[in-house]
Amino acid sequence: MRMMNILPILVIVLAFIFLAPFFLDVYNLGVLRETLMWAALTASWFFFSGLTKYISLGSAAFFGTGLYFTALYLEQSIFLKNLPALPLPIIVVMAGLLNFAIALAIGLISLRLKGIYFAIATLALGIACQGVFNYIVSDIMKTYYTHIPPFDLQTTYYTIAIAALVIFIIIYTLYRSNLGFALRMIGENEDAAIHFGVNASLTKTIGFALSAMCIGLMGGCYTTIFTVTAPTIAFNLQFSFMPPMMAMFGGLVTFYSPIIGAVILSVLRNYLGITFVHHFLIVLGIIIVIIAEFMPEGIVGFVRKIVRKLTMRSLKESEKR
Amino acid sequence: MARLLDIAIGGVLFGALYALIAVGLNLQYGVTRILNLAYGEILLIGSYITYIFFKDFRINPLLTLIFSGLVTSVLGILIHVITFRRLVLSAASAEELEFRSLFVCFGLILLIQNLLAHIFGVTPIGTPYLMEGVEIFGERFKMNTVVAAILSAVVNAIMYTLLRFTKFGLAMRATAEEPVGAQIIGINILKIHIASFSVGCLTAALAGSMISMIYSNVTPYTGTIYTVIALIILVLGGRGSFIGSIVGGLIIGCAYYAMIRVRASLADPVIYILLIIMLLVRPRGLFGRQ
Helix, strand or coil: CHHHHHHHHHHHHHHHHHHHHHHCCHHHHHHHHHHHHHHHHHHHHHHHHHHHCCCCCCHHHHHHHHHHHHHHHHHHHHHCCCCCCCCHHHHHHHHHHHHHHHHHHHHHHHCCCCCCHHHHHHHHHHHHHHHHHHHHHHHHCCCCCEECCCCCHHHHHHHHHHHHHHHHHHHHHHHHCHHHHHHHHHHHCHHHHHHCCCCHHHHHHHHHHHHHHHHHHHHHHHHHHCCEECHHHHCCCHHHHHHHHHHHHHCCCCCHHHHHHHHHHHHHHHHHHHHCHHHHHHHHHHHHHHHHHHCCCHHHHHHHHHHHHHHHHHHHHHHHC | CHHHHHHHHHHHHHHHHHHHHHHHHHHHHHHHCCCCCCHHHHHHHHHHHHHHHHHHHCCCHHHHHHHHHHHHHHHHHHHHHHHHHHHHHHCCCHHHHHHHHHHHHHHHHHHHHHHHHHHHCCCCECCCCCCCEEEECCEEEEHHHHHHHHHHHHHHHHHHHHHHHCHHHHHHHHHHHCHHHHHHCCCCHHHHHHHHHHHHHHHHHHHHHHHHHHCCCECCCCHHHHHHHHHHHHHHHCCCCHHHHHHHHHHHHHHHHHHHHHHHHHHHHHHHHHHHHHHHHCCCCCCCCC
């Protein structure tokens, strides 16, 4: 029944996303593409870290691995003919599975431990993965850049839009599944979850690997916007820091609140952040601190609270009459 | 043989610098349980203060250590009082404190990075000083790395005396080990937290000043790398362990220096493998308590 309430909004948003190339100009379409990318990353991050409260700072590692694996494969198969040419979706799925495997290994080791070890292990993973790809590019292939065959704007837009929608569907299904429920239990109280028969470390590891896989899928699709890329671009640490910030901005409340946060911040970043680069980010930093201090439920939680207060007040007034 | 000697001495010099980088974070995390991800950015503030005084006033970079130390220790107090104090007072558990303070750190990272970028621009800066070579056992090293190692030894010795032989240090150790017990016997925990946060920022700034002397590639965005190095040393040495941060720093320094000599591009992955092995075998670190 709640599905019926948001169905019209969902249809409008979907129609907007799919018809956007027909009425948006190049710049705005680029902004929309970027926004979809960030929203998908934030949703994937939220699925694991938002639910379990184990903060992953490894989004850059998975995004970069997905992006660079796809870039290398495209270069090898199309320009150098060393590998058989495959359609893009298959390469991207391979990149996602690679990420799944990496995250499974890292998760098995670092998620057994409570506390900050997970954050440290994932943050350092980004730099380690960048090192590995740097080694492949500079020492094995003796170059600095990787060339990618150019795609036109519409193709890249639809690739990223479809990938984002697929990721939203995957994440939403997982969020509503038993796995999502178990992850949320772990986030609320890990000992109680174990007591109720949840295999905590296995659940955490699989949740983390699935979230990493989705981030990798998006990374693979994001390759299409480049014609030349380098490990420093692919593994930029903003990919690690932005998704948690966007999710926190929106609020770690429900499935859609991190996405709302990502959309707001990404749009602001692309319109205000272009003209006032540093000013915008300075103000954003202050806002993030304020939200972490005073509104642990984010923008969505704040709006909800105000709405609840207003309805309570109007109820009281109608009672008085 | 000559190469081995070079790696051994260079590794120790490098490791001493790393120990200086790590000691502040270890103190901050050990005592306050706040994982200060903005540590590298505070370190950069030290670098930039040295840079201003060197470029505009032509003051010897070694003298600017006083300024960078003073400014960042005050800044550390301000940051703690304005942001983390509320969290320490309101958080229900240590886990919640860690979780929420991470987000405050995200904000601080953005804030400091972009303030620095706005004021100084994004071109790499540095204060090259004491670049001439010095010979140790027939191997040549840069003078400033030796100075940094000496500074690290001095700072670590001061920290050790502070923690070991003063009442204040005793209170710090008590707060780190048993916060509730410390409160019961009348230690003002909040004061201790602020003090250790401030001292951590001070040593970070000293490390930052040394870094701007040794490498001339400081940009507002290089801070996170030093945070990661300090975090890896924190895990390796054991959280809250003073000896651990020195030994961890030396190990990471030697491994890093050796990898740079053998195959520089694989240095980061090798350090990461060290971290993973440590997490597998002994998660509490070399000198950490259970």
